[in-house]
Each structure stands twice: as C-alpha cells, then as structure tokens.
Amino acid sequence: MSVKHAALVLTALAASAIVATGCGGDTKEVTGQSANASSAGGSGTALNGAGSTFQEPLVVKWSGDYGTTKGAGSINYQGVGSGAGIEQFTKKTVDFGGTDAPMKDEEIAAAQAAGGDVLHIPIALGAVVATYNLEGIDELKLDGPTLADIYEGTVTKWNDEAIADLNDGVKLPDTDIAVVHRTEESGTTFVFTGYLSAVDPEWADGPGQSKAPKWPVGTGGQGNDGVAAAVQQQQGAIGYTEISYALQNDLSFAQLKNEDGEFVQASLESTTAAGEGFDYPDDLRFSLLNSKTKGAYPIVSATWQLVWADGAKAGQDKATTAEIKNWLTWELTDGQDEAASLDYAPLPKDLLDKATAAVDSIQGD
Amino acid sequence: MVVLVVLGLMIWFTTMRSLPVVQATGASFVTSSDWLPSAGDLGTLSFVYGTLVTAAVAMLLAVPVAIGVALFLSEIAPKRLRTPLAYLIDLLAAVPSVVYGLWGVLVLVPFLGNHVWGPVSDHAGGFPLFEGPATGRSYATAGIVLAIMALPIITAITREVIATVPSAHREAALALGATRWEVIRLAVLPYAKSGITGAVMLGLGRAMGETIAVALVIGGSSTISASLFHPGYTMASVIANEFPEATGDHINALIGIGVLLFVLTLIINVGARLLVWRTARKLR
Amino acid sequence: MTDPIESLVRGGTITRGRRTRNHVATLWMVGSMLLALIPLVLVLSYVISKGVAFVSWDFLTQAEPFGFNERGGGFWNGIKGTIKMMALASVIAIPIGVASAVWLVEFGRGWFAGTVRFVVDVMTGVPSVFVGVFVYSFVVLNTGHFSTWSGSVALALLMLPIIVKGCESVLLLVPDHLREASLALGVPRWRSVLGVVLPTAAPGLVTAIMLAVARAAGETAPLLFTTFGSRVVTGWTSFNGPDSALPLLIYRGARSAYAPAQERAWAGALVLIAMILILTIAARLITVRKGKVQA
Numbered sequence: 001m002s003v004k005h006a007a008l009v010l011t012a013l014a015a016s017a018i019v020a021t022g023c024g025g026d027t028k029e030v031t032g033q034s035a036n037a038s039s040a041g042g043s044g045t046a047l048n049g050a051g052s053t054f055q056e057p058l059v060v061k062w063s064g065d066y067g068t069t070k071g072a073g074s075i076n077y078q079g080v081g082s083g084a085g086i087e088q089f090t091k092k093t094v095d096f097g098g099t100d101a102p103m104k105d106e107e108i109a110a111a112q113a114a115g116g117d118v119l120h121i122p123i124a125l126g127a128v129v130a131t132y133n134l135e136g137i138d139e140l141k142l143d144g145p146t147l148a149d150i151y152e153g154t155v156t157k158w159n160d161e162a163i164a165d166l167n168d169g170v171k172l173p174d175t176d177i178a179v180v181h182r183t184e185e186s187g188t189t190f191v192f193t194g195y196l197s198a199v200d201p202e203w204a205d206g207p208g209q210s211k212a213p214k215w216p217v218g219t220g221g222q223g224n225d226g227v228a229a230a231v232q233q234q235q236g237a238i239g240y241t242e243i244s245y246a247l248q249n250d251l252s253f254a255q256l257k258n259e260d261g262e263f264v265q266a267s268l269e270s271t272t273a274a275g276e277g278f279d280y281p282d283d284l285r286f287s288l289l290n291s292k293t294k295g296a297y298p299i300v301s302a303t304w305q306l307v308w309a310d311g312a313k314a315g316q317d318k319a320t321t322a323e324i325k326n327w328l329t330w331e332l333t334d335g336q337d338e339a340a341s342l343d344y345a346p347l348p349k350d351l352l353d354k355a356t357a358a359v360d361s362i363q364g365d
Numbered sequence: 366m367v368v369l370v371v372l373g374l375m376i377w378f379t380t381m382r383s384l385p386v387v388q389a390t391g392a393s394f395v396t397s398s399d400w401l402p403s404a405g406d407l408g409t410l411s412f413v414y415g416t417l418v419t420a421a422v423a424m425l426l427a428v429p430v431a432i433g434v435a436l437f438l439s440e441i442a443p444k445r446l447r448t449p450l451a452y453l454i455d456l457l458a459a460v461p462s463v464v465y466g467l468w469g470v471l472v473l474v475p476f477l478g479n480h481v482w483g484p485v486s487d488h489a490g491g492f493p494l495f496e497g498p499a500t501g502r503s504y505a506t507a508g509i510v511l512a513i514m515a516l517p518i519i520t521a522i523t524r525e526v527i528a529t530v531p532s533a534h535r536e537a538a539l540a541l542g543a544t545r546w547e548v549i550r551l552a553v554l555p556y557a558k559s560g561i562t563g564a565v566m567l568g569l570g571r572a573m574g575e576t577i578a579v580a581l582v583i584g585g586s587s588t589i590s591a592s593l594f595h596p597g598y599t600m601a602s603v604i605a606n607e608f609p610e611a612t613g614d615h616i617n618a619l620i621g622i623g624v625l626l627f628v629l630t631l632i633i634n635v636g637a638r639l640l641v642w643r644t645a646r647k648l649r
Numbered sequence: 650m651t652d653p654i655e656s657l658v659r660g661g662t663i664t665r666g667r668r669t670r671n672h673v674a675t676l677w678m679v680g681s682m683l684l685a686l687i688p689l690v691l692v693l694s695y696v697i698s699k700g701v702a703f704v705s706w707d708f709l710t711q712a713e714p715f716g717f718n719e720r721g722g723g724f725w726n727g728i729k730g731t732i733k734m735m736a737l738a739s740v741i742a743i744p745i746g747v748a749s750a751v752w753l754v755e756f757g758r759g760w761f762a763g764t765v766r767f768v769v770d771v772m773t774g775v776p777s778v779f780v781g782v783f784v785y786s787f788v789v790l791n792t793g794h795f796s797t798w799s800g801s802v803a804l805a806l807l808m809l810p811i812i813v814k815g816c817e818s819v820l821l822l823v824p825d826h827l828r829e830a831s832l833a834l835g836v837p838r839w840r841s842v843l844g845v846v847l848p849t850a851a852p853g854l855v856t857a858i859m860l861a862v863a864r865a866a867g868e869t870a871p872l873l874f875t876t877f878g879s880r881v882v883t884g885w886t887s888f889n890g891p892d893s894a895l896p897l898l899i900y901r902g903a904r905s906a907y908a909p910a911q912e913r914a915w916a917g918a919l920v921l922i923a924m925i926l927i928l929t930i931a932a933r934l935i936t937v938r939k940g941k942v943q944a
Contacts, residue, residue, distance in 0.1 A: 074881070219584040223904075236498065237500070368809065382786040429677075433678045467696075467903040
C-alpha cells in the first residue's frame with residue numbers, strides 16, 4: 001500500500017511539475033500585497049500599499065485611524081523601501097506606492113506604458129537626521145562636508161580635527177566612527193545622498209545621489225528602523241534616519257550647518273520652514289534640500305504616495321479608485337491634523353492646495 | 366521515492382529561475398564582489414567569502430568544545446548525569462534560530478560591540494584580522510552565534526559514532542593499565558576518527574546554511590574585509606535580507622545564490638554522510 | 650618516541666607525565682561541558698525573564714498595534730498563522746513521511762533503498778533558506794501570490810526527512826518475530842504491516858512526528874519567501890493570502906529599534922519556545938510510557 005501511495009504522490013507531483021513548466025518561464029512578479037483583500041477587515045474596499053519606510057510609522061498609524069472612520073476600507077501598508085515601492089506600483093501589484101524620491105523620468109515612462117499617467121501626492125514633510133551614539137554627548141554640530149567625509153571613510157575617529165573644530169568645548173572621545181547606512185533601495189538614502197552630493201563635490205563625483213549608492217564604508221541596516229537599531233546598539237555609531245525614528249527611540253542627532261551658515265537642530269519648526277516660500281511645480285516632483293529660508297533644516301523632504309491619474313486606464317475597478325481618492329483625501333485633511341503628533345510636519349498651505357487638487361483630478365471612480 | 370523527486374524538483378526549479386541571470390553575469394557572478402543590483406552589478410564573491418569566514422570562526426570555536434562534550438558524556442560523566450546532560454545539549458538544538466538571533470542582536474551585539482571587540486581591536490595594534498572600527502554586528506559575532514548552533518549537532522553525531530566503538534577495545538586498553546585519557550586516545554579516537562570528521566562537516570554544513578540568526582547579527586555589507594570585527598554578509602543572510610525588497614533580476618540573482626549555497630552544503634553533507642556511514646559500516 | 654601501546658605494556662605504573670596528561674584531558678572535557686551550557690543558560694534566562702514580563706492575555710489574543718511606539722497588543726496574528734501552517738504541513742508531510750519509512754523498513758532492499766536512505770540523510774542538511782527559495786520559485790511564482798499554504802509546503806518539506814528518519818529507526822525496533830508470526834498466519838505482507846507493525850510502533854511514530862513538528866514550528870527563513878507576513882489576523886480557513894507566523898514576528902521585532910517591538914519579540918520568543926518544549930516533552934513522555942509498558 002505504501003508503494004501505491006508513493007506512486008500516487010509521485011504521479012501528482014510529476015503532473016504538477018509538467019503544468020508548472022508548461023506555464024513557467026515568465027511567470028508574473030509577486031508581492032505580498034496581492035490577493036489578500038478578502039482576508040482584511042473593514043467594511044469598505046481594502047487597499048494595498050508598499051514602499052518608503054520614511055513614511056511607514058505615519059501611514060501605518062493613519063491606516064489604523066482611517067479604518068475606524070465611517071465607510072472606510074482597510075489599508076495594508078508594507079515598508080519595503082522606496083525603490084521597491086516604485087517598482088511594485090509600476091507592476092500594479094499594489095494599489096499605491098510610497099516614496100521619498102520622486103520618480104525619475106525613465107521610471108515615469110515605464111509606468112506610463114503600464115497604466116498611463118502617474119500622480120505624485122505629497123502627504124507630509126520630514127527631516128533626515130544624522131543620528132549618533134556617543135555616551136554623554138547630547139549636542140553635536142556637523143556640517144555637510146564633514147558628514148560626507150565620514151561616509152567616505154576619510155574621517156574615522158570622533159575626535160578628528162574636522163569634527164572637533166565644529167564643536168568647541170565638547171570632549172570628543174578617541175573612538176572609531178561606525179558608519180551605518182541602508183541596505184535596500186531607499187528614498188531616505190536618496191534624500192541623504194542628495195544632500196551630500198550638493199555640499200561635497202567628492203561625494204557627487206563618487207557615490208553620488210542614489211537610492212542605493214555603492215557605499216565606501218559601513219554597516220547596512222534594513223529600513224529606517226534597522227538603521228536606528230544598529231546605531232542604538234553600537235557606541236560610536238552614526239546613521240541617518242527620518243526624524244521620527246530618532247525622536248521615538250531617544251537617539252541623539254546632530255545639528256547641521258545650513259545654507260545661511262547657521263547650525264540648525266532638526267525639528268518640526270525647522271522642517272516646516274524648509275517647505276515655506278518654495279514654488280511647487282505642477283507635477284509635484286521637487287526637492288526641499290538646502291532651503292534658503294532662514295532657520296530651515298538642510299535635509300528635508302516631502303514623502304509621496306504614487307497613484308494612477310486614471311484608474312480605469314490602469315485597469316483598476318471603480319471601487320478601488322474611489323477608495324484611493326477617499327483615503328488620499330483623508331490623509332490630506334484629518335491625517336494632516338495628526339501628523340505633528342507623530343513627528344512629521346504637515347504640508348504647507350500652498351502645497352496642500354495643489355495636492356488636494358491633484359487628488360480631485362483622479363479619474364475613473 | 367518522493368524525496369528523490371522533491372530533491373530533483375528543488376534543483377531544477379531554482380536553477381531554471383536563476384540561470385538566465387547567472388549566464389548574463391558570467392563568471393563575475395562568483396569572481397566579483399561588486400553587488401549593486403539597482404545598477405545591474407551582481408557579483409556575489411563577498412557573500413561567499415562571508416559564508417566561509419563565519420563558518421571557519423564557528424568551527425574553530427565549536428569543534429574542540431563539541432568533541433570535549435561528546436567525550437565527557439560518553440566516557441567520563443557519571444552514569445546518572447549522562448541522560449539529563451545529553452538532554453540539555455539537545456535542548457540547545459531545539460531553540461529556534463530566530464530566538465538565537467533575537468538574543469544575539471539585542472544582547473550579544475551590544476555587549477561584544479561596546480565592551481569586547483573595541484578593546485581587543487585597540488590592543489591588537491592594527492593586525493588586519495582585528496582591525497577597527499570594531500562593530501558588534503560583524504563576522505566575529507556571527508561566528509560565535511553559529512558556533513553555539515553547530516555545537517549540539519557535532520556533539521550528537523560524535524556521540525553516536527563513539528557509541529559504535531566496541532567495548533572490547535576500551536576494555537583491552539583498560540586491562541593494559543591505561544588512564545582514561547589513554548583509553549580515549551588509543552581505543553576510541555582512532556576508531557571514531559572519520560566519523561567525527563563527518564560530524565564536524567555536518568556542523569559546518571549547518572553553519573553555512575544558517576540564515577536568520579546570522580542575518581540579524583552580521584550587519585549587512587557587500588564589501589570584503591579582512592577584519593573579523595567588520596560587518597559583512599553571508600550567502601544565506603543576504604537572501605533573507607534582500608528578498609522581500611527585491612524585484613526582477615535581483616530576485617533571480619538571489620535565487621542563484623541559493624543554488625550556489627545549496628550545492629556547497631550538498632557537497633559537504635554528502636561527504637560527511639559518507640564518512641559517518643563508513644565508520645558505522647566498518648565497525649559492523 | 651616509543652609506541653604508546655608498547656610503553657603501556659612495558660611501563661605498568663602510571664608516570665607523572667601520563668597522569669598530568671590525563672588531568673589536562675579531563676579538565677578539557679569537563680570544561681567543554683560547562684562552556685557548552687553557558688549559552689543555553691544565558692539564552693533561556695533572557696527569554697524567560699524578558700518574556701514573562703511582557704506576555705499577557707492581550708499578547709495572546711490581539712494583533713500588533715498600529716503605532717510603532719505603542720505598547721500593548723500582541724502576536725495573535727502570528728500564533729494563529731503558525732498553528733494553521735503547522736496543521737497543513739503535518740497533513741502533507743506525515744502520510745508521505747510515514748509511508749516512506751514503512752517502505753524503507755519493510756520493502757526497501759538493494760541499492761535503490763540505499764540511495765533513498767542516503768538522500769533523506771542529506772536532505773536533513775539542506776539549508777532551510779534554500780527550501781524557502783525553492784517553494785518561492787515553484788509555488789509562489791506559479792500561483793502569483795504569497796499564501797499560507799505555500800508556507801505550509803515549505804515547512805512540510807523541512808519536516809519530511811526528519812519524519813522519515815525518525816519513523817524508520819522506530820520501525821526497525823519492532824521485533825521481527827511479530828512480523829513473522831503474522832506472516833505465518835497467512836496474512837499478506839501489507840496487512841501485517843498495517844495490522845501489526847504500525848500499531849506496535851505507534852507511540853514511537855508519534856514521538857518522531859512530534860519532534861519533527863517541533864523542529865519546523867521554529868523555522869523562519871522559509872516563511873519570508875512564502876507567507877510574507879501580514880498585519881491582520883487571517884481567518885482559520887483562509888489559506889490563499891499572505892499570512893503571519895510567530896517566528897516571522899519575532900524576527901521583525903528583533904530588527905526593530907522600537908522598545909515596544911523588541912518587548913513583543915521577547916514575549917513571542919517565550920511563547921514559541923514554550924510551544925516547542927511542550928511538544929518535545931510530550932513526545933518524550935509518550936516513548937517513556939511505552940518503554941515502561943514493554944518492560
């Protein structure tokens with residue numbers, strides 16, 4: 001009987017193998033977000049999003065609150081990094097993507113071929129801070145070139161002259177600097193390396209601005225959370241994260257010299273300041289790095305959600321498109337009121353107006 | 366019979382998925398350490414290197430201890446203690462790797478990184494193996510965690526092998542007035558030698574294939590560094606870390622790393638099993 | 650250097666050198682034993698002390714909260730996912746595993762059985778991450794999405810060789826005279842296997858199976874590529890969507906900088922170890938009882 005049994009299983013396996021090879025070759029890409037709509041709770045339509053971890057704490061908390069509002073569906077957001085967010089959105093395995101690096105022209109072209117025009121909807125502003133772990137040192141000043149040298153591996157000790165010159169009266173230890181960066185394609189990295197490229201020609205010519213540059217030195221962390229954890233666990237470490245990760249995990253972060261030559265502590269105010277007096281383009285792709293505004297923190301970025309301009313064209317059903325509009329509208333209204341309590345800066349008025357108009361323009365619901 | 370088919374399917378499917386990428390990359394898939402999937406650079410040398418280094422550290426630490434434990438349990442421990450102590454060692458194997466990883470990253474990494482590796486590195490005076498900056502997440506920490514995980518396997522198989530040594534050999538040595546150590550050295554070890562080698566290789570296979578615990582403590586860096594205190598990646602851990610975020614060729618390259626790892630561990634496992642089997646058969 | 654055996658024979662008395670060597674060797678063996686127990690004690694004491702502090706009823710019955718920095722909530726989504734997956738994996742792996750073991754013991758002769766036995770041995774050493782990668786390319790890519798059942802397939806593949814090996818050694822213990830008695834009565838081979846061999850070996854088989862289940866319950870790596878994880882609690886009968894698992898949630902917590910996430914990971918580790926230990930101890934008790942009955 002066991003032989004018979006084995007033979008049966010064998011046949012079944014062989015058959016499935018044939019079927020599988022038959023349709024194998026170029027099977028579709030997969031993500032965790034597809035096909036689980038039925039399992040999620042909520043009364044309305046379920047939406048799946050993926051991407052940036054910069055916005056993950058905000059979006060996940062929002063999704064909990066949004067879920068309790070009347071008639072709303074459930075939102076399932078996975079923080080996988082901005083690179084994967086853009087990719088999954090383009091491949092339509094998620095309903096919306098999350099990114100802190102606006103899509104490049106060639107990425108937009110690829111998306112247009114897949115589902116028509118893409119809208120960048122900014123949902124909040126955030127600062128990228130240089131977090132460090134040095135016992136007893138709560139205040140540290142850095143400027144762009146020094147930060148670039150640290151990430152290039154040319155400044156390797158905390159008591160290096162370059163750092164000491166910026167920090168009169170601070171007793172810097174003779175410890176090695178342990179550099180921490182991201183491992184995956186990240187919008188936070190894109191913003192951070194954009195800053196390094198702008199202030200340091202050597203960085204611009206070397207690793208440059210990228211979602212995933214070739215790092216000269218350092219340990220990799222997964223997501224903003226992973227970088228924060230790596231800094232937290234290692235004395236002498238330096239890393240970069242969205243400010244909410246630093247604040248909520250009690251990590252110290254350095255004041256950075258801005259365009260005016262003043263040292264600025266990242267905060268809600270200095271982040272908001274960076275977004276003021278800026279002429280936002282109509283496609284809502286922009287960079288807030290090195291703002292000229294007084295008191296502005298230099299590494300500030302918006303974080304965007306990516307949606308199709310015309311849901312029908314992209315093959316979305318009406319209910320999904322309507323739900324996307326509903327969710328984005330909620331983010332730009334009720335969500336904005338809550339952003340500050342989660343350490344993100346709400347959008348400035350003129351940007352909010354443009355974003356709202358963009359959401360209203362979505363077709364296919 | 367099913368198992369044969371399954372093994373065949375395993376090799377077939379993963380190879381088919383990854384072959385195009387590996388072919389397109391050519392020899393540099395294993396000879397280059399340039400890993401930047403977003404730019405199409407898919408050299409995996411640094412992962413192979415990390416796998417070998419961490420496994421070597423693990424074996425260096427685990428083998429003497431594991432064999433010592435096995436000999437203690439089968440030769441000199443009081444009869445009453447043998448079973449409970451053996452259970453405790455088995456318990457070491459029953460703890461899931463994610464729990465070792467959790468303990469490793471939240472307890473071991475901060476402790477070693479902040480209090481041990483740094484001072485060692487400072488006193489080693491620039492010796493390349495211990496060069497700074499020393500970080501808790503490193504080859505060395507991964508090696509320690511792997512040593513803990515490989516130990517129970519080596520011990521268990523070594524005990525099995527030692528148990529097959531005929532008691533006549535021990536008695537003969539004892540009759541000649543040998544000390545306990547001499548019994549072990551003259552009667553036990555020569556007979557069990559190839560079996561113990563097999564046990565060590567099985568431990569090595571386990572160390573090379575271990576994923577989650579390593580992924581948590583090794584840091585994540587695709588550079589090759591001589592220093593044990595620097596972060597790196599192993600083949601298994603890079604798959605686990607990058608898979609969820611990967612797309613396209615990147616994913617197929619990761620599957621390719623999986624195939625490479627599988628082949629490496631397969632060679633080691635087959636060799637080990639042959640050695641263990643031969644010992645058992647020789648004594649039969 | 651004289652031949653050691655010769656010197657043994659000639660010497661008779663134990664010289665100081667030999668005694669010292671004996672002491673050093675003894676010290677090494679005893680020291681190894683103590684050294685090996687250190688990590689066990691450290692890991693378990695951390696898991697227990699930290700875990701006990703954060704395990705609660707909520708932990709066992711709720712999913713994680715939405716705020717990253719919020720305490721409370723729990724791993725119910727993962728616990729439920731793990732139970733679902735283990736059940737399905739058992740349904741897949743146990744019949745095949747036991748049948749293979751029976752075949753090996755009762756009918757397996759010659760080079761083919763030898764090869765199967767060898768492959769089973771080798772398969773126990775296949776890295777679990779590779780099994781995950783395989784199921785991803787074989788099941789996930791062909792179905793187009795992550796799912797509970799593809800995770801179950803991965804776990805079943807990991808359990809299979811352990812079950813075969815365990816059951817084989819148990820079946821070998823069944824005395825041949827039982828088989829012969831049954832055959833002598835004119836009972837066909839397959840009926841004597843079903844009617845005599847399997848019932849006799851049943852407690853041992855259960856032990857072997859439970860040990861394999863315990864082993865698979867703690868696996869994380871294969872699930873990363875097959876069930877993916879899910880924030881929501883899925884239904885008991887939902888097998889087609891992404892799902893969570895206890896080890897996955899522990900892994901995510903271990904990677905996090907947020908204290909509440911780390912605390913939940915410790916509590917999860919305690920729950921997972923408790924699950925595995927209960928299975929393991931229960932499995933051993935079954936064999937011990939059987940041993941007594943036979944004695």
